[in-house]
Amino acid sequence: MKKNRLRARGLSGLGEFGLINSIVKASRRASSGALALSGASVIVPNGDDAAVLDVRAAFGSDCLAISTDMLVEGVHFDCGLMSFYDVGVKSVTANISDMAATGGARPLFCVVGLAIPVDINVENVDNLLAGLRAAATKDGITLIGGDTVRSNKSIVISITIVGRIDKKSVVERGGAKAGDLICATGAFGDAAAGLRVLQGQRKSKRLCRARYSDAIRAHGYGQLVHAYRRPRHRLNEAILLTARWPRPTAMMDSSDGLAACVRAMSSAADLGAIVNLRDVPLSRAFRRWALSVSGGPLDPKFPWRTVAEGGEEYELVFTAGPSDVPALKKRVNFSVVGEMRCGKGVDFMLNGKKMAGEWRGYENF
Amino acid sequence: MKKNRLRARGLSGLGEFGLINSIVKASRRASSGALALSGASVIVPNGDDAAVLDVRAAFGSDCLAISTDMLVEGVHFDCGLMSFYDVGVKSVTANISDMAATGGARPLFCVVGLAIPVDINVENVDNLLAGLRAAATKDGITLIGGDTVRSNKSIVISITIVGRIDKKSVVERGGAKAGDLICATGAFGDAAAGLRVLQGQRKSKRLCRARYSDAIRAHGYGQLVHAYRRPRHRLNEAILLTARWPRPTAMMDSSDGLAACVRAMSSAADLGAIVNLRDVPLSRAFRRWALSVSGGPLDPKFPWRTVAEGGEEYELVFTAGPSDVPALKKRVNFSVVGEMRCGKGVDFMLNGKKMAGEWRGYENF
CATH class of the missing domain: 3.30.1330.10 (PurM-like, N-terminal domain)
Incomplete structure (x- = not known):
């Protein structure tokens, strides 16, 4: 007091x-x-x-x-x-x-x-x-x-x-056309996994905190924790992507998660979308963590949902015409993770199969 | 639930x-x-x-x-x-x-x-x-x-x-010179008195709320309550005051109270100030309320502190050279309530006597 x-x-x-x-x-x-x-x-x-x-x-x-x-x-x-x-x-x-x-x-x-x-x-x-x-x-x-x-x-x-x-240079959220490819900078899931690791550490505080901290270091989870605590932004990449033609057709940051981005961009353009989870880049540290909680990418326990919905990271998620992608790739490193298409809804696919449930990402309410 | x-x-x-x-x-x-x-x-x-x-x-x-x-x-x-x-x-x-x-x-x-x-x-x-x-x-x-x-x-x-x-047109907080007059639009204390009236009403809720509400109306305290709930801003007055020469030398709004304004303006200009409380305009409703809690303006119980420190209102408090005041008065209605002077500190005067205590107004911490 x-x-x-x-x-x-x-x-x-x-x-x-x-x-x-x-x-x-x-x-x-x-x-x-x-x-x-x-x-x-x-x-x-x-x-x-x-x-x-x-x-x-x-x-x-x-x-x-x-x-x-x-x-x-x-x-x-x-x-x-x-x-x-x-x-x-x-x-x-x-x-x-x-x-x-x-x-x-x-x-x-x-x-x-x-x-x-x-x-x-x-x-x-x-x-x-x-x-x-x-x-x-x-x-x-x-x-x-x-x-x-x-x-x-x-x-x-x-x-x-x-x-x-x-x-x-202004790129709106709703500018995508059917057939545009969905692209993303960086890897996904690191920050969300880092948060889980930290939450796990807090739970284990009374049990054996020291041993858990050692585990974070030994397993290389430090990178995940760092991604959560000190995420980087992609301002330079955005400036390079929009500096000249061709430009992305729609763009967002992934602060609420990849799923929320794709959902918002497709709904703003009145389109649907598919995301191929195997094309979403994962870091080595994330793979290591994911294998500690599941049997592998095809195991139903594999934390794909953390990858798609995790958020807490500030990667760019954008769409671009298929013929523009090679030119954009010369300026910035990114991965093609899906495609906008006619229709409604966003499907997350794993090896040709649609994932169950509706993935939305972080929502305040 | x-x-x-x-x-x-x-x-x-x-x-x-x-x-x-x-x-x-x-x-x-x-x-x-x-x-x-x-x-x-x-x-x-x-x-x-x-x-x-x-x-x-x-x-x-x-x-x-x-x-x-x-x-x-x-x-x-x-x-x-x-x-x-x-x-x-x-x-x-x-x-x-x-x-x-x-x-x-x-x-x-x-x-x-x-x-x-x-x-x-x-x-x-x-x-x-x-x-x-x-x-x-x-x-x-x-x-x-x-x-x-x-x-x-x-x-x-x-x-x-x-x-x-x-x-x-930009008028800074610290532009006053020694000898400048301290001016203010509108009347002071209404909103703060309105807040007191409402707080009194809440306290009396269980005792006799209906009778208290009647008292608000009967005494004309409705104006005080309105001043607290729906204060007006003085944007038009500010535009008129600064539109052409002569202009105020310093200006603030009284959201934290008259005392806080004068204190901030004098300290920013490295000056002192006096405020003559009898020159600060009071509304009829405020006078009526003040007389219900005190014997009159010279009674030590008269709520001068509510006038000077109350805040919750958005009047303009500004300084101007004595020779500029008549020209400014042709554009906007205001009262001269005090004067900037060399030295330090703000004195609140009532009939030539300095009020006791240090009046500061609202501070967050």
Whole structure:
């Protein structure tokens, strides 16, 4: 109890204005060069009611892309399974990934809303902010402002990111045509498997935690855990894919899982789709983990559902005309995992057989 | 329990994409005319990872103003004291007020993040969204996207609003000089008194709620309650104040209270300030309420602190050179309530005497 009071006083002493100012100042220092390059200049920097930017140079011939993401502790992240720093990095990564998915919009700046319980450890808030800052700075994004408020229970992070994109590069979700191939960057299932491994570790805490941690290392599951805690975005790949003709016909990121992507893209285009699970790339670490819980890819216990529905990763899932795929492959590494076709519904196929059940991926409600 | 399950299913059936799409579609229908006038056109409308706007026409000679606000149920609003519709309206009003405070930025579009508990009544969510929509539409703001997620307990609303403003109109928080007069639109204390009245009503619920409600009406406290539930913003006044020379030297909105404004403006300018409480405008309803809890303005029980620290209202508090005040008064109605001066700290004076204690206004931590 005493400890909690101490913590509360620490945050209280900082005050709201202090908190936002400290984030914004550090971020501006780190990325002022990037902002100058982007052609937008900050007129009113921070702390004021609204940030003001001069965007004449930046938006002379471009469009503005805006995206917002909300992350709730206990729903979207679990501070018991990853560090506060990781949470900060991942929140920004998720938003950059939205910029990527819209056709490779170059993120310029972001605003952050933070709702934090008053009894939180100040060090944890610092680490969260450091993660946000580091991830933003790495990609040349300026944190131009925000709002820090008190929450009742959970941490809630809200990030709104603004980027610029050439009108020609914009790829919508619903642009696919029947016959277009479904393509995906990277491997699937790693992050979801990493989450399972961590959850398993937590369960075994009282039994034999040390032995379980050893098992993570010995089996090479570290890669899976890393994929969950520090997923990467595919902004560069998106920029390369949409820079010139031919371009993808539809695109999304796989934050809610491959299945949710294919379902959303086919439904937006009023089409159906098939996905061949054997064409979905799996990492070595994932295969090793999958073999520890099943007899092999054809075993009904093989975690294909984790591959298709897992999410928590930020790969690009896009469609392209079959004749355009070779040209796109010269620019970016990706796999063809399925095909859009007339009709309705998405079928997940394994060796010519349709998988049972309706696979949807992550849904909030 | 059964009722809760039913509610949860209602929201669940709608799904995240359904929820966002329904908000965005309705808002676009209502304000597409306004967006066309503003010169920004929506290229990718909704549901996609990020909204994309063509802003060439809109930002040819202007700056971009961006502001974000986070509102947590139980901290910033109380669904027991106001309807969900009111909460929606007030959230947008708070953001428009930020645009006003930056120097009268014209709001163009906003994105909304909503974290809602899964067991919430769907009707309440509908009413909240209807309030958001109505307030946005009324001022020609297009809701271009958002994120709806599940929360553990409280509703959290995050709004990011983007507007345009001429560089010359931007008024910063720290621009005041010693000798500048402190000015304020409207009356102060109404909303905070309305909140007290409502809290009193809730306490008396079991005793004699009907009689208390009658008392609200009979005493004319309805105006105070309305000021709390449906505060107005001062965007038009801000636009008029900053449209041409002379302009205010510093400006804020009074969402955290008059005291917090004066304190923030004087500290940003490295100055001190005095506020003459007898010059702060009070409404008739507020005077009536204040006399019911005190003997009069000179009574130590008179709620001057509610006037200065109450907040929950969105008046403009600004500073201006003494010789500029008459010109500004020709454009907008306001009162002169104090003066910036060399030194440190803000003194609240009543008939030449300094009030005791340090008045700060609302602080999150």
